[in-house]
Every structure is written in structure tokens, then in C-alpha cells.
Amino acid sequence: MRMDLVLELLDVPGQLVSVIDPIGGLGANLVTIIHQRDIKNQKGLIPVQLTLEGERENLKKVIEKFKELNISILKIDGKVQKEKISTILIGHIVDNDIRDSMDKINEIDGAYVSGFNIKLDGEDKSSALINIEADFGKKNLIFKRIKEIALQKDLLMINEV
């Protein structure tokens, strides 16, 4: 069977080789590769499209190997890959219209609020944990947008390192 992948690579020598190298050894064949060094995304990474051919099992092994090598996989067969990210907000969350905050986060491109947990601290301040399903590679942009919302509503935002 065939599998289409979109990866994201750093623009440094050796990156592409490190991706291609393991493929053969795992029993898969490289059918096509599109690597355009002049198209960089906002993070300075280069998208690389690969088409692989092989047994389902072997293709799975290639995906696992890429994850092990910390290579970001943006899409598998056209399907956008997600990662779970979390953030905590502290402040007058309830008074500042939680609904509106959640809507605003859901409006961010590539973000979907999958979990929300709020605890009240005495009278006024509350703390909320927000879990987000994020499109792979969008994490920093999403955090940046939430930070803007937090600033507007005077909330302290605690992000992952």
C-alpha cells in the first residue's frame, strides 16, 4: 500500500538524510519526495512531502521511527495530525465571561478545546485548566493567541515549557 506524509524539517544540512535513511531498513520504499527549501513556514521549518510504499506493518514502523526521531508529522494521507496541549489561566475567569473566552479559543485556527476544569479560590479568583487539541505545529501560535485573550481579561496564563 501507499502512504502520503507531510513532515516538517529544520533547514540544516543532514536533516533530509536523517529522514530518508531509516525508510529502506524498515522495509518501505520511497516513491516520491518533494522538498522545497524556499518554502519556509512561520517557524522557519520546511514542509517535506513523502510518498512511501510497503506493507502496512512496515509503514507503521516508519511512522514510529519518525516520532522517535522527534520529526514533526503534519499530515498522514491528508489527515491533519493533532497534539494535546494544556494551559492554565488564573484570575477573574468567571466574571470575565468564560463562554466568550472558550469561544475565542475555539475560533483560533487549528485549536479545539477538548477539556476544561475550573476551581474557585475563595471568593473571586479562579484557576482553570484548559486542554486543547492542536493541529501539529500550531502550538506556539495558539499559545500566542490565548495570551492575547488573557491579557485583555487580565488573567495570568501558565504555559508549557
Added chain:
Amino acid sequence: MKNYKICIIGFGAVGKGVVESIFLKKEMIKQEYDAELKIVAVGDSSSSAISDDGLDERLLIETKETKGNLSDYPEFGGNLDGKDILDKIDYDILIEVTPTNIETGEPGKSLILKAFEDGKDVVTSNKGHLAINYKELVVSAQKNNVQFKFEATVAGAMPIINFAQETLNSCNIESIIGILNGTTNYILSRMTSEGSSYINTLNESQELGIAETDPTQDVEGIDAACKTVILANSILNIDATYSDVDVTGISDITSEAIDLAKKDGYLIKLIGEVSKKSLKVSPRLVKQGSAYDLNGTLNMATLKTDLAGDVTVVGKGAGSLETASSILTDLINIIRLK
């Protein structure tokens, strides 16, 4: 055998630790480096002890601890201030360990600049002047062709500046992310293990002497921000000063937030981040079980490098002898290059 005359200004926890560590290590230094260290002057905020023939390490500490000053040091006690001490005696290396002042950098800044102009090498543990005038100090040291070392300013005993500059010198360092303040790490660790509120935990830390009576510098992230600036300049070559750091402290952290984080597999830590893109100190979520999962007053930092990948260092960020260990390392490095 070469002789080195040492002048120490500031005789508090760190100053006394330096004197004690010289007492403990002078034989080793003699044998390994063929160098004899002689403390020729020590000064605190109002008194001094000076002798060209060298002062006795144990007697210095005993005098300060029993009398509260140095003017009672037998025969050689007096009350010269720092600048007069530097004018009066002949010395080779200044150890400047006066309090950190992030408004003016004084008295440390003037003392260091004077020492440079007089052609003397300097070791310091003071973050104030470096956080606001890094460039001025380093340029002056270069211009006067003297050595200037400050390993102890960032995370006390934990090696990081010399480590990055000398041990990792094959690598380009892209970022440094770490826990750079022991007091806040202690408070957050206790809040996590005990479920206690910020204010109660702060009070407990003050009773234990871990947090100071005025905890502002630590809990508002000021101390960590100073260290962030020093790392930015010395390791990443970023021309930054204190006002460039985006600083948020821990005083708004609730036990509820810590609890929510814990249930989701995270901890909250005060993190300093240095990279070309970002210079900030703020509470952050870190994964339980990761390199940032470090309790108590310990400090740590992960250096992201191009060749070696991530390298993490951990160590004690404060303490008298612990901080003195870094100062003595700098002193030995100066002697080795002479």
C-alpha cells in the same frame, strides 16, 4: 611559587564562605597550581581588616561572627570603606561579594570598575551591576586587559557559564531554559506536596530562613530575571539588560492551579527562558518526570545545543560554601591563565 594577594569586599554569607574555602583549599592550590593565596584585605559595610602579610582566615570569620564587624580584628582592624581599601593596599585579585542592587548596581559596580582601571582581575557573585550594565563592565575589563569572572552569579554552585563557554565550546547554544531561583522552587514544591496556599507556604519558608523577610526579589522573579540577563549576555551573546526581560513572579499562583496541573500530569515551576527570540521569567507547566521535575531549593538548566542536543545541569543555587565553590573555581581559572 607565585603569590596572589586577594582582596574581598563584602563579608556576609558568601564573603565568609570564600574565606573558609580558601582556608580549606589553599594547600591543594599550592600543590596543584604552584600558587599561594594570601588574603590581604577584607571589608564589610562599615569596617575592614588589612595586612600586607596576609590575614588569618579563621580569625577573620571568628572576629566577624563574635563582634559583628572587622574593626576588632587584632592589630589590623580598621574602618576603611571599599574604595579606600582598594586605594590603600596592593592586591592582585578583587573578590566583590557585596549585596545585589538592581537600581544602581552599587557599591559593586564602582568597586569593580576601579579595580579594572587599576589593572586588577575581578571575581564577583553580585548580579546587580551585571544585570543592568553587563556590557560596560565586560568592555572595561577587556580594555584594561584584565580577567572578569562571575560564575557564582547564576545559580550559586551549579556550573553553567564556565560549563557553556569552556566545556561545551564545540557547540552553538540555542537556548537555555531552567529553574534559576531556589526559594521559589522550594515554595512551589511545598505547595505541590502539601496542597498549601501561596501565602502560608511563603510564611513557612520565611520561618525556615529559606525566603527572606522581604521576599520580593525572589517571588516576583527579579532574581531569576537578573540571572536570565547574565546568561543571555555571557552565553548567547545577546545584548540585553534587566528591562528587556518579560517578568512574572509566583505570587498569584493558587493551590487550585497547582492541583489542576498535577491531575493533568504537570507541575508549575518558575522558569527562566533565554533565546534569541525570548527573554522571560514566568510560571510554566512542566511535565512530571521531566528534567524540570526538581524539588526543593535546587536549581537546574537545560542548554539546547546544535551538536550535543540537550544538556542539563543541576545543583545548589545558594549557600555560603556552595556559592564560594564557584568563586574559588573562577579564582583558580584566573591563576591558571596568568
